[in-house]
Amino acid sequence: MPSWFGRTRSAEPAPSRSKLRVGIPRVLNIWSTHQFWVGLFGALGVEPRNLVFSEDTSEEQGRQFGKGRGTVDCCYPVKCATGHYGELIFGQREKLDVLFSPMIYTLPSFLSGHVARTLTCPRVMAAPENIRAGFVKERDVFAEQGIRYVAPLVSLDEPRLVPKQLFEGLRDVVPGLTADETARAVEAGYQALRQFNESLRRKSREVLEWCAREDRPCLLVLARPYHMDPGIGHEIEVDLQAYGYPILWAQYFPTDPDVMDWVFGDDIRAGHIRSPFDIHDVWPSSYSSNTNEIMWGAKVAARVPWVSCVIRLASYECGMDQPTYTPVQQIVERSGTLFFSFQDLDSTKPAGSVKIRVETIAHYLERYARSIIERKKAAMAPGCPLLGPPAPAVAPR
Numbered sequence: 001m002p003s004w005f006g007r008t009r010s011a012e013p014a015p016s017r018s019k020l021r022v023g024i025p026r027v028l029n030i031w032s033t034h035q036f037w038v039g040l041f042g043a044l045g046v047e048p049r050n051l052v053f054s055e056d057t058s059e060e061q062g063r064q065f066g067k068g069r070g071t072v073d074c075c076y077p078v079k080c081a082t083g084h085y086g087e088l089i090f091g092q093r094e095k096l097d098v099l100f101s102p103m104i105y106t107l108p109s110f111l112s113g114h115v116a117r118t119l120t121c122p123r124v125m126a127a128p129e130n131i132r133a134g135f136v137k138e139r140d141v142f143a144e145q146g147i148r149y150v151a152p153l154v155s156l157d158e159p160r161l162v163p164k165q166l167f168e169g170l171r172d173v174v175p176g177l178t179a180d181e182t183a184r185a186v187e188a189g190y191q192a193l194r195q196f197n198e199s200l201r202r203k204s205r206e207v208l209e210w211c212a213r214e215d216r217p218c219l220l221v222l223a224r225p226y227h228m229d230p231g232i233g234h235e236i237e238v239d240l241q242a243y244g245y246p247i248l249w250a251q252y253f254p255t256d257p258d259v260m261d262w263v264f265g266d267d268i269r270a271g272h273i274r275s276p277f278d279i280h281d282v283w284p285s286s287y288s289s290n291t292n293e294i295m296w297g298a299k300v301a302a303r304v305p306w307v308s309c310v311i312r313l314a315s316y317e318c319g320m321d322q323p324t325y326t327p328v329q330q331i332v333e334r335s336g337t338l339f340f341s342f343q344d345l346d347s348t349k350p351a352g353s354v355k356i357r358v359e360t361i362a363h364y365l366e367r368y369a370r371s372i373i374e375r376k377k378a379a380m381a382p383g384c385p386l387l388g389p390p391a392p393a394v395a396p397r
Contacts, residue, residue: 017045017175023052023096023147025084028077028124029104032225032251033156036108037100039192040166043185044174052096054084057231061087069134075123076315076346077226081131089135089145098148098173101128106157107289108193110255111296114277115286118157121320148173157289162186197252205254205386207246208306212386217308217369218246222297222328224290224321225251227313227345236342236354237311243362248307250297258385263303266381282327288320298328302335305376306386308369309338309361316346336375338364 022041024030030037034053041051055061057080065086070079081101088099103125109118123130128151135141142149152169155161163183171177211218219240227233228249237247260276267273273281280286283295294312301307310332314321325343332339340361342354 018047019050020046020098020174021050021052021094021096022046022098022100023054023088023092024100025081025088026053026056026229027081027084028127028226029107029120031228032107033104033193035196036156036189036193037102038189040185040189042192043188044170044177044181052088052092054087057083057229059231061231065090066134071130071134074317075121075127077224077229077232078123078127078130080231081127082134085131085135089141089147095145096147098150099142100150101131102169103128103151103153104156105153106155108156108159108190109289109293110197111277111279111286111289111292112157114275115279115292117287118289118292119287120289123319159186159190200252201254201256204248204252205256205259207248208254208304209386211246211306212384215370215373216246216306217365217373218248218306219309219311219365220253220297220301220307221247221249221311221313222294222301223249223311223313224294224315227315232315232345233313234345234354236313236358239354239358240311240361243358243365245309245362245365250300251293253297253300256385262381262383262385263300282331283324291320291324294321294324294328295331298331301332301337303376303380305373305380307337308372309340309365311361312339312341312343313345314341314343316344336372338368338372 024034024037026034030053038048038051042048062080062083064083066082069086070082085099085101088096104120105125106118107120109115112118132149132151150169150173152165154165154169163179163186166186167177167179167182170182207218210216219237221227221237223233230238241247255276264273264276267281268275273279277296279292279295279299282299283292286292286295298310301310312325312328314325321343325341329339329341338361340357342357
């Protein structure tokens, strides 16, 4: 009897799939893979309303839910995950059954097959176990709250391996899960992610076509996906967009064959690169997925006339980003494109200094954007497809 009444909630039978509540911290590489997880859990029978993402990063979130549970890590975006874990554990009106925080080893990227690897940052990959330690170091908070903690290692750029990895991670928390069903759910996840990425690239192409027709400048953001989080990137690109300049992110730049041939065709025919997605000419050590996309984005910005300005965002003392500061700036500036870098983003948003820098960028754009566009147009390849009818979107792989 004492052992019976002393059971924790975690020992209770798992709820049916339709009632299973799964929480996912909105952190790090979840910002570029979230639609995969939405598609995956949807295919497994989890109701959309029961798939819960934490809110954007904020100081209030960290103070309320992460206080006293922080772990030692020099990466600020990793440290922020503590608040997201706490919010999912303590901040829900209806308790979660599962906290799902995958350790993503490789990322699906439009550069896959054209670069050496698409690995994630080691600190970011290991972050789930790092943050988990803060919730079990004194007592197991997950067990107390009746929440199953699931953090499988997932190689998302190796689709044939992913079903096995996720089946092993989820079979104890998803009732009746089979290997075949997991494989079908993984394919649904990839399909959802492809559709999402293609929709954003179509929208980016629409923006570029408008800029080309109207001869108007736009800005390209070179950053890691989690800088889209207002608490990490401090919405600097939003402040700039308020001045009327369209904003594009390198991760969602259009990769249609006609655009890629126009941008990189001369370099391919000259033998400088093997494909539009080859970056070995500027970055031989192409192992890091986010770094590869940043370097590729710099090459694109240098060649597209209407990209008049590049905004580089990086977190404070990011070891993965530091070696890229100089080559990215040189690639962009040698084309005559404006380049502004925010390299020390951390927990606080120094509103005064950011406002001054944003005003400075807007001033330079107003003064020089027209001449930048004209100078880059004079050097661009003929037959710009952005000035003609749009081509159907085709995945680069």
